[in-house]
Amino acid sequence: MPHLEAVTPPALRPDAWGASNAHCRSRYQILAEAEPDLICRVLNLFAMQYLIPQQVSVMQQEGMLMIEAEVDGMTWHRAQVIGEKMRNLINVCSVTLEPISDLHVLSEPVSLAVG
Template sequence: MTLLALPLPDFPLDRQDRPVPAETAADVRYLIRAEIDADILCRLLNQFALQGHVPMEVEASRREDWLDIALRVNTLPRYRAEVIAQRMRGMVSVCSVDLHVDEPRAVRSAT
């Protein structure tokens, strides 16, 4: 049995001519209450690191058996901020996550 060679389509190797999609970034604040857990800050910050974002501000304070955490990120699109908030709410040690989104501004996406 002989297999016929199929012609391969020619794809351009240079994809820089593709426009980069514009996204709307916003100043996002998370107010989080979590149980005292040694690695909760790492797990929360990892949600941003996985997306390539670094928070502008991080503040944590211990109050009895709770850890109150405030995070501010100014490079997240609103939909991505909501996805991250949902992921945080799904963490075992997290009691509550309040998301506050301020004025959006246009930014260029790296993807």
């Protein structure tokens, strides 16, 4: 029986989805056209990840909704993915995401979409 050659595994990539990654509190600021179901669609993105926002505020002004949500208990990578999903919602004009705890080194907000 022939001997198998030793195969060296490739270098591991960082696991952005790993449960052991540091969690942070994130603030989303969403500007969107006012539609009756938009608030539910935005909050559903958190619910699908079993997350409950600590704080949500919504203000309607001149046909636009300004939504701000603070969510804790997820990695920065997951926060960015949820922000991108928000950006892809119909009627969303812009999404800004920023960390608001000291668990992550980023200090500047990330603009995910500007419409």
